[in-house]
Amino acid sequence: MxxxxxxxxxxxxxxxxxxxxxxxxxxxxxxxxPASSNPVNDAWEARAMELEATGQGIYTADDELDLPGKGETHLPRVAVSGKTVTASTTHVMSVEADHFIQYHYVRDQADVIFALREYVLGEDLAATMTFAIPEGTTRFTVYQYCNLHWTWMAAEQTAST
Ligand SMILES: [Fe+2]
Structure with missing residues (x-):
């Protein structure tokens, strides 16, 4: 477009x-x-571009692409409480299987990443991150990356005012 x-x-x-x-x-x-009031983090944007190029692109609840049935354990859950958001993915963090959630990141209404967390296999036992919605952010979307099942995007959320 x-x-x-x-x-x-x-x-x-x-x-x-x-x-x-x-x-x-x-x-x-x-x-x-819509414009963003969030600063662009070049390293985060570059990393996300690499992640989103794996598999068949971005997987969603409506389109699981080549991974039907994987949404249940790969779509991030988003819980909003005022300006605080908790994003989590119910997925194994398995050292034995070398299978885990490696990243959560969040894009605003202009697709600028304003929060990113990388999980460390063997140290992080659950894939959960908490972040604050920045001033000027009206909408946001949480993404998750599994090292074996690629990038999954949750439904867009409207930020409370
Ligand atoms: Fe996975």
Missing amino acids: TTTLISSRRWFVTQSGMVAAVFVLPGCNEEGS
Whole structure:
């Protein structure tokens, strides 16, 4: 979709000979998506990009792709209490099987990662993280990465005001 928008804009500029003007709505970025007030952590974004490239992409409750039935133990549970959120995934953290939840991370309404936790096999006995919803974050989505079953995305949550 982004590519289409950019292509359309380029076509307009090159074909019409007109100077393009970009109008940015308050609270939105150039492409019309909701803006983020969270700082971009380049290392987190790069790591998430690597994780999301494994398996068949991003797995969800509605589309378990090539892993039917794995959602129960791989979709993150999200519990919201005011501005505090607990994300957990009910999955083994097995040293013997070398099978565990390696990451939880959270994207805001503009897809900026504002929280990330890496779990250490043999040290972290459960995959649970607690984080605060930053000021200016209106919506967020929790992701989970299993070292054998890839990246799973929970349903988007609306932040309480
Ligand atoms: Fe798994």
